Amino acid sequence: MRCLVTGPHTATLTAVITEVGPGGPPDVGRRLGFSVYDGGKDKGHSDDHVGFSWNGVNLMPVDDAAPGEAPVGTCMAPAPYAPVTKGGYTVEHAELPPAPKS
Template sequence: MRSVIRRKVTVSLTALATMSTLSTACATSAGANAGSREARPAYASVTGSAEFTLPYVKDDDVRSFTFDAHAAPYSKPLPGIPTGLPTDARGTVKVSHYSAGRDITYTSEGRVDCLVTGPHTATLTAVITKVSAGGPPWVGKRLGFSVHDGGADQGRSRDRVGFSWEMVNLLPGGTAETPEAQVGTCMAPAPYAPVTKGGYTVHHADLLPPPRG
């Protein structure tokens, strides 16, 4: 009888130990999965400030962009699209250009209206709301920007930017008054200009499906 009782106790303890191990493993796995989910941002963003150089121009001008752009999907209703779009965004863009020839800095500020990202890359657009004296006639105009986030920089930055004016977006056969095409939301060329100082951080997140109901 005692041997039978001992066997029953041993079996019960073994079962409890096995259940405890399985429970711990499941909790660890769930925690790892939760951590993985938390590591992926729910919404995309582009932040940072940097100076860059134009590969096709050699001058002493100083050009820089500052981005604080965040995805805000389905937040801006449109005619026929009451839910808005998955590319809706908010935030600000600042453009600065020091002209060495004129010894003056021109600045512009804009309101972000669209953002799309991929791994390490982003395109965004902003409608300009303010331009400093003597700057280009951009107020009310949408401009496009692109960013390549080269990762943790060591020495010279590996980031790049692109923008929708100057050498791109020209209209073949356009006039002197309207040489450029209108920029649509999230439209920008590839990031072709190397960053020389500062840098950008792109947090990628996939575009979300429409809200239910």
């Protein structure tokens, strides 16, 4: 199961990893979250940012022990906090259709 949600200039994606390439991390079966902020282009550089749920940002403290990684829920990703240093992203937001009348 995966979830992609957009807003103006932003997008979040969560998905369960089903395949990893040779030499990749052992994340098959794990749900991860990824977010993007499309900052547009300004004078040849990007103001885009990304956020990701792995690598120490999605932690669950347990008593006095070192915190472990918390599970990622459906349609949940952290805010885009890390600047994109090469390349960039374009987010094309689409409004939801109106609710059915009934």
